[in-house]
Amino acid sequence: xxxxxxxxxxxxxxxxxxxxxxxxxxxxxxxxxxxxxxxxxxxxxxxxxxxxxxxxxxxxxxxxxxxxxxxxxxxxxxxxxxxxxxxxxxxxxxxxxxxxxxxxxxxxxxxxxxxxxxxxxxxxxxxxxxxxxxxxxxxxxxxxxxxxxxxxxxxxxxxxxxxxxxxxxxxxxxxxxxxxxxxxxxxxxxxxxxxxxxxxxxxxxxxxxxxxxxxxxxxxxxxxxxxxxxxxxxxxxxxxxxxxxxxxxxxxxxxxxxxxxxxxxxxxxxxxxxxxxxxxxxxxxxxxxxxxxxxxxxxxxxxxxxxxxxxxxxxxxxxxxxxxxxxxxxxxxxxxxxxxxxxxxxxxxxxxxxxxxxxxxxxxxxxxxxxxxxxxxxxxxxxxxxxxxxxxxxxxxxxxxxxxxxxxxxxxxxxxxxxxxxxxxxxxxxxxxxxxx
Amino acid sequence: xxxxxxxxxxxxxxxxxxxxxxxxxxxxxxxxxxxxxxxxxxxxxxxxxxxxxxxxxxxxxxxxxxxxxxxxxxxxxxxxxxxxxxxxxxxxxxxxxxxxxxxxxxxxxxxxxxxxxxxxxxxxxxxxxxxxxxxxxxxxxxxxxxxxxxxxxxxxxxxxxxxxxxxxxxxxxxxxxxxxxxxxxxxxxxxxxxxxxxxxxxxxxxxxxxxxxxxxxxxxxxxxxxxxxxxxxxxxxxxxxxxxxxxxxxxxxxxxxxxxxxxxxxxxxxxxxxxxxxxxxxxxxxxxxxxxxxxxxxxxxxxxxxxxxxxxxxxxxxxxxxxxxxxxxxxxxxxxxxxxxxxxxxxxxxxxxxxxxxxxxxxxxxxxxxxxxxxxxxxxxxxxxxxxxxxxxxxxxxxxxxxxxxxxxxxxxxxxxxxxxxxxxxxxxxxxxxxxx
Numbered sequence: 001x002x003x004x005x006x007x008x009x010x011x012x013x014x015x016x017x018x019x020x021x022x023x024x025x026x027x028x029x030x031x032x033x034x035x036x037x038x039x040x041x042x043x044x045x046x047x048x049x050x051x052x053x054x055x056x057x058x059x060x061x062x063x064x065x066x067x068x069x070x071x072x073x074x075x076x077x078x079x080x081x082x083x084x085x086x087x088x089x090x091x092x093x094x095x096x097x098x099x100x101x102x103x104x105x106x107x108x109x110x111x112x113x114x115x116x117x118x119x120x121x122x123x124x125x126x127x128x129x130x131x132x133x134x135x136x137x138x139x140x141x142x143x144x145x146x147x148x149x150x151x152x153x154x155x156x157x158x159x160x161x162x163x164x165x166x167x168x169x170x171x172x173x174x175x176x177x178x179x180x181x182x183x184x185x186x187x188x189x190x191x192x193x194x195x196x197x198x199x200x201x202x203x204x205x206x207x208x209x210x211x212x213x214x215x216x217x218x219x220x221x222x223x224x225x226x227x228x229x230x231x232x233x234x235x236x237x238x239x240x241x242x243x244x245x246x247x248x249x250x251x252x253x254x255x256x257x258x259x260x261x262x263x264x265x266x267x268x269x270x271x272x273x274x275x276x277x278x279x280x281x282x283x284x285x286x287x288x289x290x291x292x293x294x295x296x297x298x299x300x301x302x303x304x305x306x307x308x309x310x311x312x313x314x315x316x317x318x319x320x321x322x323x324x325x326x327x328x329x330x331x332x333x334x335x336x337x338x339x340x341x342x343x344x345x346x347x348x349x350x351x352x353x354x355x356x357x358x359x360x361x362x363x364x365x366x367x368x369x370x371x372x373x374x375x376x377x378x379x380x381x382x383x384x385x386x387x388x389x390x391x392x393x394x395x396x397x398x399x400x401x402x403x404x405x406x407x408x409x410x411x412x413x414x415x416x417x418x419x420x421x422x423x424x425x426x427x428x429x430x431x432x433x434x435x436x437x
Numbered sequence: 438x439x440x441x442x443x444x445x446x447x448x449x450x451x452x453x454x455x456x457x458x459x460x461x462x463x464x465x466x467x468x469x470x471x472x473x474x475x476x477x478x479x480x481x482x483x484x485x486x487x488x489x490x491x492x493x494x495x496x497x498x499x500x501x502x503x504x505x506x507x508x509x510x511x512x513x514x515x516x517x518x519x520x521x522x523x524x525x526x527x528x529x530x531x532x533x534x535x536x537x538x539x540x541x542x543x544x545x546x547x548x549x550x551x552x553x554x555x556x557x558x559x560x561x562x563x564x565x566x567x568x569x570x571x572x573x574x575x576x577x578x579x580x581x582x583x584x585x586x587x588x589x590x591x592x593x594x595x596x597x598x599x600x601x602x603x604x605x606x607x608x609x610x611x612x613x614x615x616x617x618x619x620x621x622x623x624x625x626x627x628x629x630x631x632x633x634x635x636x637x638x639x640x641x642x643x644x645x646x647x648x649x650x651x652x653x654x655x656x657x658x659x660x661x662x663x664x665x666x667x668x669x670x671x672x673x674x675x676x677x678x679x680x681x682x683x684x685x686x687x688x689x690x691x692x693x694x695x696x697x698x699x700x701x702x703x704x705x706x707x708x709x710x711x712x713x714x715x716x717x718x719x720x721x722x723x724x725x726x727x728x729x730x731x732x733x734x735x736x737x738x739x740x741x742x743x744x745x746x747x748x749x750x751x752x753x754x755x756x757x758x759x760x761x762x763x764x765x766x767x768x769x770x771x772x773x774x775x776x777x778x779x780x781x782x783x784x785x786x787x788x789x790x791x792x793x794x795x796x797x798x799x800x801x802x803x804x805x806x807x808x809x810x811x812x813x814x815x816x817x818x819x820x821x822x823x824x825x826x827x828x829x830x831x832x833x834x835x836x837x838x839x840x841x842x843x844x845x846x847x848x849x850x851x852x853x854x855x856x857x858x859x860x861x862x863x864x865x866x867x868x869x870x871x872x873x874x
Contacts, residue, residue: 083775282765335520380834385517396752
């Protein structure tokens, strides 16, 4: 057990444990990048008097939010394509924009902008799927953002690679390059069943097994996707993936708006994680993921913002709120997805989907120091009867005051410490001016 | 035409006109409490050089948001009753809490807290339904919030009145008391079809006609409401209201989550306004208002937050965003409720539902000066391709910097000028501590 070098005193600590505890006037003692202890503030002040003290006297401290599906660099396309369904949005707007503009520099600038927004809204970890994941990794290291890089795979060319073989080769190089980076993991990211061929999926299934790496994929995002698969392959995409050996505990099935009860049961048995992206699914009219049904069957459901071009924010507080609200109306049962369940989806379930649940996603002795402080002393979230209810249903991103990732305070009194926010904003504006013309 | 005493220079002015114009580098010239002119900033600076100048160089100025349905004082019950369906929420939690705590002081303190939150998130007008509307009116006058007071009617006793006769008597006194107040209107507010009797409705229909006053009512909020009406009255609530003479252009039908296509058509023919409260309907699992269908039939659809106990915010930006997103998925068409349509619902449609569309709800020469400035120079809403898209889908309430109501700047550089925010917050905390114990 190392020395305690920092103690954070909070009005409330919400560890996201199995008992849904809310700890009043508790403190978190840090030893380097790990949680040494969580204890009553009174005791902490005596016991760790010589350590650095941080007072968050009106704040709730929660595990850092895990954004389990995003395309970070698309922040630069925020608001560039409105009021369109998925296929029109992709084919008429997004793919042409990407073809014209996406370069290493675009990804560097867009990813940094995205990290600024994610951290300021309380996220400490993100699971990316985009071109130039090596650049995403560089930005993640420099910012100190815990990141899963997507080893993306498509059958058609993009600025990153020409064909499935090249995507996979570059993916494995990425894996090797970032293997030892403490903040970074690499994950297979075949785009979707409709953009990747059977043989490529078979290779990915083998590699995922050999290297013990998760597989991050859009699955059953729309009804059209399911219908086209029935026409082309004679089976629904999930059945096709099952036959190809991909429906297992490594799969992160993103979106999943079209699920039969049998498919939900298959996901439960196979320990698939579902990543729910409610705002994007609503905005593109894709459909509604049956979250209440999945949770009833004990499927691990995480939450992601998707990219800013279909959301248009990367704000996990808003996403968690939306997930809670829609689970109630879509199941017809207001007791579904309680405030504690919503917070769990946005934290520990996200960590579990990435295979990181023993290290992050909840606050406990020995876990990594990834956490977020939200000041509830605001007209927007007062009075406080239950801090978790206020976080899930009332707080806004500007109430996030401090964020620690791996023990590093990347947001301090609402100021980013590892990103020059005004420079980041100026760069975004320059991109906007260039792209619009 | 009066003298111009103030000119507001904005990066964008979004008047919410029929052409959905976005005016670049335009200025709004005020003469007392009215808009004298909207013109290019270059011209405005020359023409009105001696007037007070306000520079909002990175901001979009939009008509003040109209919160078309709320129970303002319930802000003090924010987060006190989570994860329950409407009838349990009302009967087990809200009505007992109200029975125990609602007094004139409660309404004064809760309404002020609500106004603080509404103004800080860009609303300039609200339509209230709560006990002690006289107190709501006093607070509205002192804060300078444009308000419709609900002349509430129920058949059972509350702290405000004992029976329908007393409610109506007090309502008519309220009408007389506030008749000459420029910021205030009074509106009949029978709670719902299931809490008000036929003869009372007949009286309200007569009075609404005689005094030319709108009728603000929860209508078809849940499936149970419709089914119970079929059992008790043999008809659905809307048909009962029609028979009682209430389905006409004065009706604000709040919620309307259960509508047959015929009922939507009836609303269109009768010029009923629907007030959509998406977050509350989702949170209580009440159902989804068919907004796209209503708009297709040319029904006037406004937006309300409902009370903070079922939302849990009073943030019209978030409500407008939610309304846009759910209209797309629930209609299965991502082109429905465009960003301009969403903004229209939250502004001019709200004004129309209150009979105030000639005075507020859009920015035009001669209209009252109710408007809101949103600073889009934020990592959260950059780059800006379309300011309306950024407002509807990306901005958060802390980007609202300035609000004018009736020509008075009630929010200035994010500081409330007519409410002591820290006192307001302290009062809320004291109520919270008392209620929780």
